[in-house]
Amino acid sequence: MNIKKVCVLGGSGFVGIHLVNKLAxxxxxxxxxxxTHEHAKKVAVLPGVEVLEANIFDPAExxxxxxxxxxxxxxxxxxNEQKTGRADKPLAGRGDFxxxxxxxxxxxxxxxxxSGVKRLLHMSALKADPGAPSAYLRSKGLGEAIVLAAGMLPGEDESAHPDGSRFIDGYGLDVTTxxxxxxxxxxxxxxxxxxxxxxxxPVLPLASPDARFQPVFVDDVAQAYVSSLNNSxxxxxxxxxxxxxxxxxxxxVELVGAMIGRKRKIIxxxxxxxxxxxxxxxCLPGKKIMTRDNYFSLQVESVCSAAFPTVFDITPSALEAVAPGYLVESSPYQGYRSAAGR
Known part of the structure; x- marks a missing residue:
């Protein structure tokens, strides 16, 4: 393949800014x-980047x-959801996830x-699964299943789908999740x-302190997308x-405290x-720091069973080598904004 023109949804977000920069x-x-254009100011100035205002939930657009x-x-x-829902409700009542x-x-x-676009790359989440304990991971699992099913050819055996059901007709797209x-x-x-x-x-009460993660550097994630784009x-x-x-x-949390010179008692x-x-x-107003659904997600270990995929030829960056550079540079004001979810 020789892919030149790429449309990115979510290109003004945290991962999107890094990915759009690498693509450009x-x-x-x-x-x-x-x-709005205001949301995409950081990428609008990059060479070869076109920013368009759009309602991405409108199929015609x-x-x-x-x-x-x-x-x-x-x-x-x-x-997190602003509007929650249930899977057994009509579409309008199933919530933001x-x-x-x-x-x-x-x-x-x-x-x-x-529109004739053959190549589709999609962001899911580690341990996403339609049967996961949290609505977040369940919805991510269903979305991923839809994308992977779209990579099948029309009329392929339904048993090839993740749970034996047909999420969507196969379109024969070249998909990667x-x-x-x-x-x-x-x-x-x-x-x-x-x-x-x-x-x-001075004291931090910490929910689910034994929850496990294997953090990955945003530049490595963005590079995986770029490396995948033309790789059949x-x-x-x-x-x-x-x-x-x-x-x-x-x-x-203890590591972050050591990096910023704020050793605190963690309960x-x-x-x-x-x-x-x-x-x-x-229950608090405003942007949510944590929800019950976040708690349910924390009950699933966010840890990989294998090393970073060799197909991308990427050596993943260590958190200890990267995080001090931006955590220490952050002003106290930025820290307060982050804690408030702003």
Missing amino acids: MAGHAVRVLTR LERHFAGMDAVINLVGIL HEVHVELPRKIVHACAA FRPSVIFGHEDSFLNKFAGLLKMA ATFGQSYDLCGPKAYTLREL GLSPRLSYLQAWFFE
Whole structure:
């Protein structure tokens, strides 16, 4: 393949900014779809990048903006819902996770097929599964299944689908999905959040302190996308992406404290108290620091069973080698903003 023109959904977000930059530097013409130009200021100045305002949930707009593109990359995702729902409800009552992680990928697949785009790359999540304990991981699992099913040919055996059911008709698209653990890097919402909390509080009550993660550097994730774009060996594949080392949540928070010079007393909460803390934060107004669904996600280890996929020829960066450079540079004001989820 010789992919030149790439349309990116979620190109103004944390991963998107890094990916769009790498695509532009590699000589690709990039079209970024965003709600407002204001959200995409950081990528609008890059060479070869076109920013268009669009309603990405409108199938007609997707088809129009995908026309003439060689590939589509979907990075759109949310960690918390403003509008919750249930899977047994009509579409309008299934909540934000279903709309963003399930119905949007379905619309993207249809729009790719209708506009003649053959290549589709999709962001899922490590341990995403339709049977996972959290609505977040369940919705991510369903969305990933839709994308992978779209890579099958029309009429292929239904038994080839992840759970034996037909999520969507096969379109024969060249699809690749990525399943990263928690992603870290400059302006991330994970390590920076804990840095902000440690700067504010002398004691930190920590929910699910033994939850395990294998953080992966945002540049490594972005490079995996770029490396995959023209590589036919990645078609129809799903890749787990992790850094070189796994940590408990307590270990990560202690590490962040050491990096920013804020050693604090960390009180690990029991499962019951962790759930109650999540419920309390969920009830607070404004952007959510934590919810009960986040708590359920923490019960699943976000750790890879194998090393970083060799097909990308990437040596994953160690958190200890990267994080001090941006955590230490952050101002106290930025720390407070991160802790508040702003």
